[in-house]
Amino acid sequence: MLPNDRGQRFVLPVAVFYGALFVVYGMYVPFMPLWLDYKGLTASEISTIIAAPLFLRAFVTPVVAAASDRGGDHRRYLILLAWCAIVFVLGLTQSASFWAILILTVLLTVSNSTSMPLIDTIAVQGARARGLDYGRLRLWGSLSFVAASFAGGIAITAFGRGAGIWLIAAGCVLTLIASYNVPSQQCREREPGAVAPPLWKATEVRALLACREFQLFLMASGLAQAAHAAFFTFGTLLWQKQGLSAAWCGTLWAIGVFAEVLLFTFSSYVAGKFGAAQLIVVGAAASIVRWLALAAEPSLFMLVPLQLLHGVTYGATHIGAMHFIHDFVPRDKSASAQALYATVSAGVAMGIATLAAGYVYAIAGPASYLVMAALSVIALGAGLRLLQIWNGGMLAPHAEKLAP
Numbered sequence: 001m002l003p004n005d006r007g008q009r010f011v012l013p014v015a016v017f018y019g020a021l022f023v024v025y026g027m028y029v030p031f032m033p034l035w036l037d038y039k040g041l042t043a044s045e046i047s048t049i050i051a052a053p054l055f056l057r058a059f060v061t062p063v064v065a066a067a068s069d070r071g072g073d074h075r076r077y078l079i080l081l082a083w084c085a086i087v088f089v090l091g092l093t094q095s096a097s098f099w100a101i102l103i104l105t106v107l108l109t110v111s112n113s114t115s116m117p118l119i120d121t122i123a124v125q126g127a128r129a130r131g132l133d134y135g136r137l138r139l140w141g142s143l144s145f146v147a148a149s150f151a152g153g154i155a156i157t158a159f160g161r162g163a164g165i166w167l168i169a170a171g172c173v174l175t176l177i178a179s180y181n182v183p184s185q186q187c188r189e190r191e192p193g194a195v196a197p198p199l200w201k202a203t204e205v206r207a208l209l210a211c212r213e214f215q216l217f218l219m220a221s222g223l224a225q226a227a228h229a230a231f232f233t234f235g236t237l238l239w240q241k242q243g244l245s246a247a248w249c250g251t252l253w254a255i256g257v258f259a260e261v262l263l264f265t266f267s268s269y270v271a272g273k274f275g276a277a278q279l280i281v282v283g284a285a286a287s288i289v290r291w292l293a294l295a296a297e298p299s300l301f302m303l304v305p306l307q308l309l310h311g312v313t314y315g316a317t318h319i320g321a322m323h324f325i326h327d328f329v330p331r332d333k334s335a336s337a338q339a340l341y342a343t344v345s346a347g348v349a350m351g352i353a354t355l356a357a358g359y360v361y362a363i364a365g366p367a368s369y370l371v372m373a374a375l376s377v378i379a380l381g382a383g384l385r386l387l388q389i390w391n392g393g394m395l396a397p398h399a400e401k402l403a404p
Contacts, residue, residue, distance in 0.1 A: 026148025047358020135267025153250020259311030279320030
């Protein structure tokens with residue numbers, strides 16, 4: 001069913017923003033480690049630079065999300081973050097020392113990654129309000145990632161690894177342009193004369209973290225996503241050591257995200273058929289298989305089906321997480337919930353996993369995937385426990401008890 005005019009005015013700018021933001025990710029994730037290696041940094045320094053922003057976002061992202069929940073206009077924060085990213089990436093193009101690269105990469109990554117829970121909040125709420133499928137909005141980001149990683153591989157082959165940072169900068173420019181067209185989403189109306197407590201007295205995050213179901217959700221989805229750390233940081237380097245060209249590396253990345261796109265295309269049907277918590281469990285179980293297989297350094301023939309499994313290890317987990325947040329979290333806490341999910345899955349847990357992967361990679365290379373498999377086992381246990389205790393209801397009764 002095609003969206004009406006009102007729906008189209010929402011769908012197009014949101015899809016374009018996802019596409020622009022994922023141009024950045026499609027260049028950054030597979031090729032930033034290559035650029036850092038080109039700058040002469042060690043494996044330990046590379047893992048430190050990739051991991052450091054993940055810890056800082058644990059402090060920045062929830063604060064920005066809580067502020068946007070209170071202000072009710074997430075678009076304003078998307079524009080501000082996009083401008084920050086432009087400034088930081090341009091500074092990075094002129095940097096040579098480890099500390100300069102570290103600081104600017106941290107600031108750039110936090111700026112871009114903090115945009116994700118905000119646009120997800122706009123997309124999930126707007127799609128449900130208009131009877132649309134969130135996955136079909138989000139898939140444009142994945143398609144953009146496919147195109148960017150494929151084109152980036154060709155560009156790196158043609159111009160060398162030093163071109164990587166300029167590809168990331170181009171994505172930041174596109175994101176800034178797209179941010180001005182994102183529709184405003186008023187997340188709630190405040191009673192006349194009502195004054196919200198200051199952020200340091202906010203109850204949004206406390207109410208969520210006090211709930212057992214949400215704790216298990218964060219552990220299951222967060223660790224399943226964090227288990228991608230070795231692949232995101234060293235996957236391309238390991239493939240190149242196996243003799244694969246940059247173009248083939250980009251193609252393999254594209255295959256993985258193509259599988260993710262297929263799932264997003266039918267996300268509402270899949271989520272309705274299996275349920276949010278079940279999808280997280282399936283994603284964690286598939287992760288165990290994927291990382292154990294990659295630890296054995298499979299041939300290109302086997303890498304193709306293993307990359308198709310990305311649609312389950314990442315895609316199913318993410319779709320499950322989005323539907324869990326929508327079904328479990330009240331609307332006025334949705335951006336805070338998205339931020340906590342992002343902070344764990346692509347923040348603290350991902351940071352710790354990245355540092356662990358860097359340590360093991362420096363010693364034993366592909367054995368770093370075994371650490372990721374262990375994280376997936378823990379995620380699977382938490383997901384199975386969530387299935388046992390969550391009845392499909394919303395947080396509201398618990399939140400009321402914590403209200404001041």
